[in-house]
Amino acid sequence: EVQLLESGGGLVQPGGSLRLSCAASGFIFSSYAMSWVRQAPGKGLEWVSSIDNSGGRTYYTDSVKGRITISRDNLNNTLSLQMNSLRADDTAVYYCVKEKKKARDGFDSWGQGTLVIVSS
């Protein structure tokens, strides 16, 4: 059974930093691209970032470019999201998401999410 367990969320002041982690199990982690998707309170879903299976290619939505870095450790089956220069509009639940094997087939497993609150 695929399991994705996020951690690292919390309250941070504007301009601060936070590092999210996602521990993956139940599948061959190094074979799948992974993503982060966020959801602001009471709002819809927003794709944040993706990384290919090897970690060689990364992708970001425009609003986080230069502030957020996605990375992975295929030896320890861990996905990370380093978030710097945080803003109030980064406040959201952040989901670790596993992509389907075939490119463009969307996401097939979601973690339970970790809440990030950016506020003074």
Place this chain on the structure above:
Amino acid sequence: DIQMTQSPSSLSASIGDRVTITCRASQSISVYVNWYQQRPGKAPNPLIFAASSLQSGVPPRFSGSGSGTDFTLTISSLQPEDSATYFCQQSYSMPWTFGHGTKVEIK
């Protein structure tokens, strides 16, 4: 960016009703649309990928169709546990984008 416009934003239906949710893309995206169900306080649950393929373990009352710019998610016979918000998502080109969601309530 590709915009995904969902309609309606909410609906109320009775148990056993057939429910249809539509999603329109701002440009042609072939069949690269996926659907997710999100119950309150829970993570999204994948339902459909590539417009019409059912994710493993999803009840067959859920189906998807469409290609190009217009897509539909259909629940053939609404059940109490289907009360949720449904999102479409395009995976044709990055940035991946989602529709704003359709909230389905049970009368």
